[in-house]
Amino acid sequence: MFKIHRILTLTLIIAALSFSGKAQHAYLNADNGKSISIGALVQPDVDELKDMMMGPFVKLDDGDILTVDGTDCVISGDEGKTWQRYPVFEKPENFLISDERAILKTSNGVIVLAFMNLKERANWEWNEDISDSPGARLPTYTVRSLDGGKTWQDVQKLHNEWTGAVRDMIETENGNVVFTSMMMRHHPGHHTVLTYKSGNEGKTWERSNIIDLGGIGHHSGVTEATLESLPLGKLWLLMRTNWGTFWEAFSTDDGKTWEGIRPTDIPASSAPGLLKRLESGRLVLVWNRRFPEGTDQYPLRGGDNQWSEVAASNHRDELSMAFSEDDGKTWSTPTVIAKIDKSKNMDPPLRRISYPYVFERNPGELWITTMQGGLRVRLYEKDFIK
Secondary structure: OOOOHHHHHHHHHHHHHHOOOOOOOOOOOOOOOEEEOOOEEEOOOOEEOOOOOOOOOEEOOOOOEEEEEOOEEEEEOOOOOOOEEEEOOOOHHHOOEEEEEEEEEOOOOOEEEEEEEHHHOEOOOOEOOOOEOOOOEEEEEEEEEOOOOOOOEEEEEEEEEOOOOOOOEEEOOOOOEEEEEEEEEOOOOEEEEEEEEEOOOOOOOEEOOOEOOOOOOOOOEOEEEEEEEEHHHEEEEEEEOOOOEEEEEEEOOOOOOOEEEEEEEEEOOOOOOEEEEOOOOOEEEEEOOOOOOOOOOOOEEEOOOOOOOOEEEOOOOEEEEEEEOOOOOOOOOOEEEEEEOOOOOOOOOOOOOEEEEEEEEEOOEEEEEEEEOOOEEEEEHHHOOO
C-alpha cells in the first residue's frame, strides 16, 4: 500500500507555493458579479442557461445535443429548450442511471455511456466499530448506441463492488475509449480509482490496475478522477483526495496501467474536478479550491476514521476555473466563476456548487453544469484568457 502520510505536509507546502500568486482580478462579490436564479453570484461574462438539463453532453453529427436522464437518452435540437426522449433499456424497471456518469461520441459516431446503476445499490450499512460497510454494492455499467442515441445495445456490468463515482471519459489518439470509475475496498473501508479501456468503442472492456492509496472512512482514499490526453500518447489522471491537492497518475498504454502516482501542486478541496482539452489546444480545469478565494482556512471535516483518517477541507462554496497552455505544467491564475450568494435567502438554501461537467458547445463556447447546486451557465474561453 502506498504510504502518503510522510509526504503530506511537504505536499501542502509545495502546493501553497506553486499554485498561488496574486489574483489578476478582483475577488467575485456582489458589487462586481451578477446574481442568478439558483442563489449564486457569477462573473459578469458568465450567462445563466435557465432550465437547462445537467451534463455531461455530447454533440451529434447534425449539431443536436445529447445527454441522459433517469432511464432515457434525451436529445435537443434547439439548444436545450425542448428534449426528445428515447429509452436506453429494454427493461427500464431494472435500471436508474446515476447523476455521476460519463458519456462520449467516438470519432466513428458511436455513443458510449458509463454509469452506476442506482437500482442495484445495496448493503450500505456503515459500521463505526470497524470503519467499514462490508458487502456494499453499487455496480459500474456501460451501454452504447450506434444510431445517435435513438436505440441502445450491449448493456454490461463491469464490476459489482461499490462505485463511488463515474466521472469522465475520453477517446485517445489510438481510438481507444477510456473512462474513470471507482471500487470500494474493505478492512477498513476506503475508496480506490481505476479505469476501463475499450478498443472496440465500448463493446468489450479491459480493467486497469487499481490505484489504492489506503485510507480509513467512507470518504477516504482516492476518488472521483478526471482524465485527458497529453502529447506522445500519454494519459493524465487527476484524483480527488483528502490531502489538500489533487493526486495524479500517468498511463502510456491508453489506460491499461497507471504509474507515477504522486501529489500535484494544484490545491483542491475534497471534491472532484473536471479536466478537458479544448478545441484551442488548451486544457481547462474546473474545480473547488481548498479554501475560499483570498483565505487560507476552511472548517475541516473527518479525521475520525469514519469520514476519513485525516481532516480535510470540503470547501464547495465556490467553483473555480483555470487554463493551461503547456499541458498542465503551469496554469493561469484561477478565476472563481460562481459562488454562493450569501445575501440570498433561498429555500432550500444553496449549500454547494460542485461536481462540474464541461461541454464545449462550439469552439471556445463552454457550458458548465454541476450536479451539486444546479449551476447551468455558458461562458467563452476568450473572456477568461489573460
